[in-house]
Amino acid sequence: MKPTPLFILSVFLVFCNVNAQDSLSTNVPPEILFKKPTQNNFSISPDGKYFVEVVENNIEIDIVVIDIDSYSLFKRIPVGHTAIQNVYWLSSKRLIYESLGEIFAIDIDGTNATLIVDRMADQLTRDLYKLHENIRVNGVVNLLHSNKNEILIQTYDYSGYCSIKRVNIFTGQKITVIDGKYEKIHRWILDSEGNIRLGIRYNDTGYDYLVRSSKNNKWEQFYLKMDNQDIPLKIDATSYLSQNVNFEGFGLEEDIIYITTNLNSDKRQLISYDLAKEKVVDILVEDPNCDVNDPHGRDISFIYDFSNGDLAGIRFESIAPYFKWFSPKMSSYHASLNKKHPDYINDIIGSDSNGDRLLIHQWSDTNAGNIGVYKVKEDAYYVMFYFNEELNNYKLSKTKIVIAKARDDFRIPCYVTLPIHYSNSEPIPLVVIPHGGPWARDYWELDSYAHYFSNRGYATLRVNFRGSTGFGKEHVLSGVNSIDEVMINDIADATNFAIEKYNLDANSTFIFGHSYGGYAVYMSLLKYPDLYAKGVAVSAPSDIKAWLKTQKKEDNYFAYEFWNFALGSKKAKYLNEISPIHYAQDYKKPLLIFHGKNDEVISVEQAEEMFFELKKYNKDVKLEILQKEGHSILDSYSLGYILDASNDFFIQNQSHVLSD
Structure with a gap:
């Protein structure tokens, strides 16, 4: 498409806004500093032509579709008043989204809206005292792009057990792949192809990762073989702070999972592990200053090049945000963005199916940032919208x-x-x-x-x-x-x-x-x-003893056991010694x-x-x-x-x- 003068002017203004801030001398009002974003769920269509976001306000929630090439609004679709958790592309013309446990599909022009999965159980009870047992919460876990008729969903029942089902997006027919209530599993972990590989079972003080035994077909504790040890993959309140192995996800390659571990180092490393061969494949990232992923804080980000089916890079929080690239192509794109916009962290958060257009979150320690599209062939960046534009008028x-x-x-x-x-x-x-x-x-x-x-x-x-x-x-x-x-x-x-x-x-x-x-x-x-x-x-x-007593009384067993370990003792004398309330007379x-x-x-x-x-x-x-x-x-x-x-x-x- 040939750019119009108006389009060129709008792009010029965008770049001016990206690279400059006004310097108002007045104090920033706190309601602007702490203003919550109204936009979320950003993505690009598989063909790279459309950008989509969810916009929430006090009146309604809209799905907004932007035509990237014309740099204009394509459609604003009102979808009601209930929150949207996730939005996915079924195709370049049709979206699927989750809202409070229900799953809908809709065309990007707002037509052909369909409820695919409701919140009700497949078999309903009519017992008035058990009507709550009919409620289900559903979410998409795999779009099954090799099968255009079906998606995979997870369904949580009233007891918290999770089942995996195949759903026909045209007929609504559901087929249970695995029954979480029967298996007593609270969460399933699937690989990139939608195969069920691991299960998670919760208990009062943590949870265990389980794998199906080839001997008896039962779900049993999952062990990693590392350094001639069988290490159970589990989370426990008393060992949470010293947890030396954490599961991070499945890779695109069959049987490859990613693990962060500090088993042989002070700082946590990211490694790849082969499930079939039961061995560590490689140390992917390590940092002398920080853990590669903080299991108690923000997640690690895996950046994929879906056009090649490869892991392109890793992004994690070091002392400042850090990127490790495996793909020379993606590394060069990121370097170009950094050169053009050196005052920003340029996070790659998505792409089209060919990798020709990348979705970028730009931000800094002084700017709320923006979401934009980087066209790699043009080496050009286009802002779709700004976060907290009012704040960006102040120099921080x-x-x-x-x-x-x-x-x-x-x-x-x-x-x-x-x-x-x-x-x-x-x-x-x-x-x-x-x-x-x-x-x-x-x-x-x-x-x-x-x-x-x-x-x-x-x-x-x-x-x-x-x-x-x-x-x-x-x-x-x-x-x-x-x-x-x-x-x-x-x-x-x-x-x-x-x-x-x-x-x-x-x-x-x-x-x-x-x-x-x-x-x-x-x-x-x-x-x-x-x-x-x-x-x-x-x-x-102010009173640690009273606070711990409350955790136990309210059956918060994980918190209670965790803090018993972290504090070092649950004896009343010690808890009183570390409680400020017992030193009120000493404050000056x-x-x-x-x-x-x-x-x-x-x-x-x-x-x-x-x-x-x-x-x-x-x-x-x-x-x-x-x-x-x-x-x-x-x-x-x-x-x-x-x-x-x-x-x-x-x-x-x-x-x-x-x-x-």
Whole structure:
């Protein structure tokens, strides 16, 4: 198609927007910083002609189809008010999508809409007391492109068992391939051809990977043969943090699976393993700084070249996003994108069937980014839409990667964000933001909390203290049995490191955290009253003994056993020793506490009782209960309220110190 002048102008404007930001000097409103995206489920049609996305708003949900060549809207298809979980291409003219357990098909022009699979069981009970047993939740697991008439679906029953069925997309006829209730299997793992290879069976404290025995045809524990050992593939609460083998998925080649393991190394490696030969084939990726995939955090991404049927590359979270390429062709495409758009991470998230057009997610630590299409033959990039365009009008600070040293010389990966107009000539205030979990990690990304404070003149520090995941066995296991010691000391050491390196104001150093981060606020103010001026704790536990008791009472066996292992003891004396509530009389610095009334992870009573204890000793503390929120504060305006109140709290009486 020959480009029109209007099209050329629109592309010019797109590229201007991709490569530049306005620099508004006003503070970024928190409701913009924390604005949730309304678009999801992005993909390109097999022939590369159409881009599709799902757009959600308060009124309706639409499937939006864009003609890539004309760079114009092809069709906006209203599909009702219920959420869409996944969208797939049956062909270049027809889509299939999942919505709350039902599966629909529809043409890209909005016609021929069909309900393929409903939420009801194949055989219904009429017993009024068992009507709930009729409900099913369905999802597509393989489109069976070699068979144009059928798809494979997974069906979950009311007990949580999963069956695999073949469904005729024209007649709706369903044929059960395997019955999950009969086999007592809660999830099935299929290879790329749709063959059932592994099953997962849950128990109170974890789950097991199972394989069908060739001897008795029963599903039995799956073992990997590595280093002359038979290693069971399973997840257990008491061994979760030291888990040394994790299943990542099936490859395109028959019998090849991908495993991450730290069996012979401190950092987790990605390996390929041959099921038929029962041996390791190759070490695909290893990183001296980080685990290749953090099983407790973000997943690894496998980038395939479907035109050749090959694994093209791996993308995972190192200290910053990292790519390892096996395909010279795909590597060259990625290099071209990086050269044209050096300020962005260019994630390849999809392609057409020939690999001529790649779907790209562009983003950075200062820009919410966009979704676009890269035409490889033209070496040209076309933006389909922008995430959070309002935010992109503000100039945000870059995030620095720094390695702090703990008192024992242990290396602590951190992220520092300085105000845009920072100069080393005069000290500025610092906000330390310990992450939750604590078995999680911080990432190099557009972190809204860090940007809120840096945008208002603070330096911010995010610390991957020992116990954080993703940095190797030694790093994570050093934090076990020490949530109140090593973790808190590492945060303090990193804080002192940052103060010295960037000439920060030691008298205006604050700490702000959510969940475990809030617990870290409590313990940091307690242990280091001369380091931190004030603290804000959001959704934080204060009485570990009472919290563990609640987990056991509510039958959260995995969480209960996991935390018994992670804490090192369930004895009352020890749990009291690591609970901030028992040291209320020792606090010297002001505290601001927020908690959601509907928090089902850490009950609001934890905040209320901490507040009452502090007040009993006339400490400077304020508690605010958010009536509509749970553990994770989801509403951007609620987050804005918390952050604005925290900012005001930090600004006022910065040098104020309470007496004993």
